[in-house]
Amino acid sequence: MGLNIKPLADRVLVEPAAAETTTASGIIIPDTAKEKPQKGTVVAIGTGKKDEPLTVQVGDTVLYGKYSGSELKLEGNDYLIMRESDILAII
Amino acid sequence: MGLNIKPLADRVLVEPAAAETTTASGIIIPDTAKEKPQKGTVVAIGTGKKDEPLTVQVGDTVLYGKYSGSELKLEGNDYLIMRESDILAII
Amino acid sequence: MGLNIKPLADRVLVEPAAAETTTASGIIIPDTAKEKPQKGTVVAIGTGKKDEPLTVQVGDTVLYGKYSGSELKLEGNDYLIMRESDILAII
Amino acid sequence: MGLNIKPLADRVLVEPAAAETTTASGIIIPDTAKEKPQKGTVVAIGTGKKDEPLTVQVGDTVLYGKYSGSELKLEGNDYLIMRESDILAII
Amino acid sequence: MGLNIKPLADRVLVEPAAAETTTASGIIIPDTAKEKPQKGTVVAIGTGKKDEPLTVQVGDTVLYGKYSGSELKLEGNDYLIMRESDILAII
Amino acid sequence: MGLNIKPLADRVLVEPAAAETTTASGIIIPDTAKEKPQKGTVVAIGTGKKDEPLTVQVGDTVLYGKYSGSELKLEGNDYLIMRESDILAII
């Protein structure tokens, strides 16, 4: 695809997975009142902060908090741009 | 079981113990208005923050605050992902 | 007694003294609107934070703020787990 | 054009792109309740903070949060002056 | 008197002076709406924080803010335990 | 004029420009709901903070946020005293 976007510093561009109740790997996002992590794929990363390179890499599937990041549309697709610290885990 | 999940930085994945009033080791979670610690088992840990490796290890039984962490379901089980600083003690 | 619990980092497990109006050493917790320190015995301590070992030791009688810590029951007794910074003084 | 303005420290002067629903490169700013990134061109930059030179350069097209920066008019045009940390990505 | 109490870290035990309108040295606590400093005698001090020994000493007469510290009774007398940073001046 | 005032640390004394809708250099302060930068001339500066000398100099024309600083009158003129971090740009 070759997205022409460079997130700044510790920011990461994530393509959210489609809403689903059960994924191929069996992850189910529970429907409760607590903050629910969301799943997506990392499509672009920043260069990190001084002395702190990023841990996630392009292609990683990640979980992140429900209200993390800012939405943007790029070539017709929805993305989220967030700080790496908003990412909970790589799955 | 071999869960395929890598918590980021100082995050820890905990499998909560089933609700109970008395455990084998005699711990009772009191039912009062104050914040009540919860019990669970560590199933995955992050790599820690720069210069601060984690203290808890996979397999530890831990106590944590009632509202700590984010819920997620993984292969049909409920887990919580939280920062190590949300963990009060290893029992 | 040999409690099997390891508080994390700078946390301390305290067994609160029974409610009383006058203690053997003459301490009376006044009944006013201001925050009242409470008294208890340290029964387990963490390993401290990086470069900051703990000051209190197991067996110390300590004063702490009224709303400090989280309650837990262990082998039938009530305890509080709190950060050492919640402890005001050793008496 | 030669604007005679020197943003201080980590501040950046941005000329916002005209409101649009679809750009040449296909970026669409979605119309939802979440914070929407905006697009603009960097026209002047500060000298950075101590030991932290700026990453963006004059001429970069950048995305920034909807409520970032202070408005000012300069030689008849509208600009925003904001901190580099308000900039999400270079596109 | 030999009070058996060790304030922790940067905490100081103060015996408040009796309420008065004019002291021997002429200090009058004004009765206005602004925060009024109070006067007392330091009776016990902590060991200070890392690399920061305390400045006040046992026996110093000090001024402190009206709402500083926690009250406690010890051998029949009222005391306040507060951080040294709550102390405004030695008089 | 020789104002006899020494701002402390990172503070700067600014003489605000008269209210205007268009300046000689074409700057127009827009009249919208967003925070509007103001313009003025630096007439005195502090010595900076430890290891951080100031960037602005006496005589610089600067832009600053609408609610920055404290007003004072000196020899019949109105001034604002503010921290250098309240200054957005030199024009």
Next chain:
Amino acid sequence: MGLNIKPLADRVLVEPAAAETTTASGIIIPDTAKEKPQKGTVVAIGTGKKDEPLTVQVGDTVLYGKYSGSELKLEGNDYLIMRESDILAII
């Protein structure tokens, strides 16, 4: 006069100037809704914080924010005790 008071750390004892509309040096405290700096004379200073000696000296005439410091009466006069960072400028 020889006031017997030692402000702690970065605190400064200031004797406020009498309320006035125009001073000898022409300073007029404007009567508007914005925070208005006040004027006074430094009569005692602390020893500063670690590695940060104070800048103001006993005898300096200073401007400070309207709500800075705590009031106290000493030998019949009104004083304010405040942190040096509450002082805006030396005049």
